[in-house]
Amino acid sequence: MIKIELEGASKRFQYEWIFNNIQLTIPAGSKWAITGSNGSGKSTLIKAIAGITPLSEGNIKYFSNLGEIDSDQIFDHLVISAPYLELPEEFTLIELLKFHFKFKKPIESISISNMLDILYLKEHQHKPISQFSSGMKQRLKLGLCFFSDVSILMLDEPTSNLDKRGIVWYNEMVMQYGSRRTILVCSNEPKEFEFCTNQIRIEDHKKK
Numbered sequence: 318m319i320k321i322e323l324e325g326a327s328k329r330f331q332y333e334w335i336f337n338n339i340q341l342t343i344p345a346g347s348k349w350a351i352t353g354s355n356g357s358g359k360s361t362l363i364k365a366i367a368g369i370t371p372l373s374e375g376n377i378k379y380f381s382n383l384g385e386i387d388s389d390q391i392f393d394h395l396v397i398s399a400p401y402l403e404l405p406e407e408f409t410l411i412e413l414l415k416f417h418f419k420f421k422k423p424i425e426s427i428s429i430s431n432m433l434d435i436l437y438l439k440e441h442q443h444k445p446i447s448q449f450s451s452g453m454k455q456r457l458k459l460g461l462c463f464f465s466d467v468s469i470l471m472l473d474e475p476t477s478n479l480d481k482r483g484i485v486w487y488n489e490m491v492m493q494y495g496s497r498r499t500i501l502v503c504s505n506e507p508k509e510f511e512f513c514t515n516q517i518r519i520e521d522h523k524k525k
């Protein structure tokens with residue numbers, strides 16, 4: 318379980334400050350919505366917390382029960398689902414699941430066959446991802462997150478492209494597989510983050 322601390326976290330692109338001086342502790346297992354209008358900086362903040370985008374000022378620190386974790390190693394502890402992260406289109410579904418779970422340990426007691434059932438994609442297991450619909454791809458992206466044995470789930474616009482059944486499925490996944498983990502949701506759609514008990518409003522962290 319990992320605690321994250323943001324100390325004066327600030328980011329600018331050229332002359333534009335995206336967020337400024339965020340002081341925040343994200344306790345292990347807590348649930349956060351990151352909200353703000355289009356282009357306000359939600360994805361930039363999540364990428365900074367994931368260590369993908371460097372901050373312009375300030376620090377982000379990560380702590381396990383054993384002490385501070387090097388920021389180079391934080392990627393081993395998290396997974397991200399986001400519209401801008403593409404799936405490898407040339408793989409079939411079964412190939413992709415096998416490939417992904419060579420690098421990330423799956424949660425205990427779940428087999429690839431179980432995953433296919435839970436994703437309700439079993440009949441598509443030999444289809445290349447390039448032939449998947451946008452909703453099927455979105456379920457797969459979320460499944461790769463929820464089925465990975467990591468402490469932190471970062472979900473950027475998690476229900477985009479999902480139909481009603483998919484949205485119900487997403488909420489069930491959160492309840493079933495998310496309860497003990499830290500979840501960060503970037504969203505403007507309240508239905509995506511009803512389970513979150515904390516909120517970061519990007520607009521509250523703009524340079525005045």
Ligand SMILES: Nc1ncnc2c1ncn2[C@@H]1O[C@H](COP(=O)(O)OP(=O)(O)OP(=O)(O)O)[C@@H](O)[C@H]1O
Pocket residue numbers: 330335353354355356357358359360361362503
């Ligand atoms: N690599 C980059 N270089 C320059 N500017 C960038 C870069 N990435 C993002 N931006 C700018 O940072 C701002 C915040 O973008 P970001 O994608 O974080 O917003 P968002 O809140 O996630 O938006 P949306 O709701 O539309 O997904 C935008 O003005 C965007 O143009």
